[in-house]
Amino acid sequence: MPRFVLAGEVVEGDICRGEPFLFQLAGEQAWYAGTGDVITRTEVLTGWKAARAEAVIHVERILERLPGRESDFLRAMADLPAKERTLTRISNDMGLAKATDAGPTSQRLDSVRGIIERGKPYTFRHRAVEAYLTSDWPDVPAELTSAEAASVLGASRPTLMKLVADGVLASHEVGAHHRFTHTDVADLAEIRRAARVEAFTELRELDEALEEPRPSADPR
Template identity: 40%
Template sequence: MATAIPPNRVLTSRHDAELAQEVLTKLGEPDGYLSVGSSRVEAQNVPAEVRRLIEHVLHSVAAGATVTISAVPAELTTSAAASLLGVSRPTLMKLIHGGQLATHKVGAHHRLLASDLHDFLLRRQRRERATFDELRDLLED
């Protein structure tokens, strides 16, 4: 029996990896850019965040990895938010009750905005980097 490949998953070949590496090399040049156009429409540069995403996919393809893409809804349940943050739901609830994450209620249930989770992750990453820098400075002394 044949196994169907989900539409959000891309299996790559060696040839795909080589092409992805070529594109990444061109994008890495000082005058490298990524644009989209057609024979009827003038090419337009891709927005910076989309370019970053495409570059990430290209790096994965160049490494021979299978790429899976999924979308995150604008509003998340606490279970989905906990999964995205890599924490348990009880830990997420502590963050919510501690005021570290904003929520709104739908009936009796908390909902979180994906943009708030993104901001939280950026703040957490900055704190972790600052802590790492402090530790490194202490070890160098």
């Protein structure tokens, strides 16, 4: 039976948001999109297009099952900048008279639902819900920032910019910031992955050759 391996560069929280069900869904669709023993990032993105509708349904089902007060709390929290997500600000935006009026709701969303985590500030524990409410997720952006591209390549930002300067990776500028296409970054990531696999194979073969027993000397 063939063994399929998910290339390290494709395992990104940006798609699955840390949700086991979404990771399983993405992996299944990537497997169907794949053609070899290694599932590449391009194949994951292709598979994700097929999984997108089911991912949306999964998150919408979670939100639809919530009571109105809890749903209002999440949406008010999502509309605030991350650093301003305090109980006072959220309750104000919900139109409540005081912060304690939202206390039981926040407690249920934390300890019962597992969707948020109360703190200073409040944060989303269920990152797919947060992404659904605050971004274009599950759509994959056409372009990557420098930080995102470096993460996909498993490189530091200085290394990334050297790749740009050397003409290895194309980029364009939006204002003072570099942007990269998914395709360019995915292609380079696959080239780098293949090079690492080849280097590892050569080292393993060399190691095995050195471990082979040498023929014993003729006692005569």
